[in-house]
Amino acid sequence: MTIATYIRQDLEARIRAGRDVPEKFTLAAIADQYEVSLTPVREAVDELLDQGLLIKGTNRRLIVNPQQVGKSDGRVLSDRPDAPTNWDDVLMQHVLLQSLQGQPIFLREEAFANQFGIGRTLLRRIFSRLSGAGVLEHVPRRGWRIRPFQEEELASYIEVRELLELKAFDLACSKFEEADLKRMLEGNQPDEDGVARRLDNHFHHYIIKKSGNRYIRDFFAHYGGYFRALFDFAALGGDVIAEMAAQHREILEAALAKRWSTARAALANHIRAQESAVRRILKLLQENPEQLNLLAEVKIPSPPE
Incomplete structure (x- = not known):
């Protein structure tokens, strides 16, 4: 299933079921909701x-056809479709696991495509994106080289990330929308037993x-992919997920209350805490190298951006 097919089926199911229909049907709003480009x-x-x-409508804007709301068309469409495989996430996870070995490993397109059962055209597009994020490097006549993890780069990235994210926060806080913050807060709530999973x-x-600063956006677009995946990987453990979720709740609750200095300080603490989470997972892998294969079977949580 393509991304476009998934979006079409998902929106169709929402419209026919008459619930969870997006408030805005602009191309940009839908693309933002599904976190995709405008093409699909x-x-x-x-x-x-x-x-x-x-x-x-009369103003040429897209609107839901009211005659179709709740109309099943003879099919059961109340259940929304399963999302298609996000091959970017799958391949990023595989590459990241190899990167943690600390050696510059080469990947051959044909063998890699056969391993995952996908076409080389799709693989090449994904590898190009990973290359733009600094995860892979294309070497003529040799294939794609995985960037080996270097511990000394971690602290340097955290330092710059903290400076730029806090600046982004300062620029964006006046533009926050309450509904957005509440939705993200709900996504970090613990289950009924009080444990955040x-x-x-x-x-x-x-x-x-929201910062509106393209230089900040460009930095994270270029350098953030590798480290974002690394931080998500470090959050695979249940204890780390609970810890990070609690930190997010602290940030979001303060932001909802417009206590900007409290939210800003909580954000800084959260960013610094991710370095220790990565170092814990690295220590685990150093002590138990076999964990690398076990972690390969765990799905990395979908990242932001």
Whole structure:
């Protein structure tokens, strides 16, 4: 299933079920909601227009066709479709695990594509994106070289990240929307037994985007991919997830109350805490190298951005 098909089926299910329908049906709003580019959104919207599920109002804006709300069309569409495999996440996780071995490993496109059962064209596009994020390096006639993890780079990145994220926070806090903050807060709440088993990391992407500073955005777009995946990887353990979720709640609750200095200080503490989380997972792997294969079977939480 393609991303465009998934978006079309998901929106169709929402419209026909008459619930969870997006408030805004602009291309940009839908792309932002699904965290994709405009290309698959345009394709999905065109199909929904052809089906009559969406129509254009008198002002030419997209609106839901009220005659289609709650109309099953003879099919069971109340259940939303499963999201397609995010091959960017899958391959990033695999590459990251290899990176933690600390050696510059080469990947051959044909062998790698066969291993995961995907086409080389798709693989090459993903590898190009990983290369842009500093995770891989393309070496002519030799393939793609995995960037080996270097511990000394971790502290340097954390230092710059803290400076830029706090600046982004300062620029963005007046633009925060209460509904957005509440949604992210809900994504970090503990389960009924009081234990947090989920982590919503979107606040970082949110403040960078809301800052409106393209130089801050460019830094994280270029350098953030590798370290973001590394931090998500370090949060695989249940104790770390609970710890990080609690830190997110502290930030978001303060932001909702407009206690900006408290939220800012909590954000700084959270960013610094991620370095210790990474170092804990590295120590575990050094003491038990076999854990590398076990962790390969665990899905990295979807990152922000």
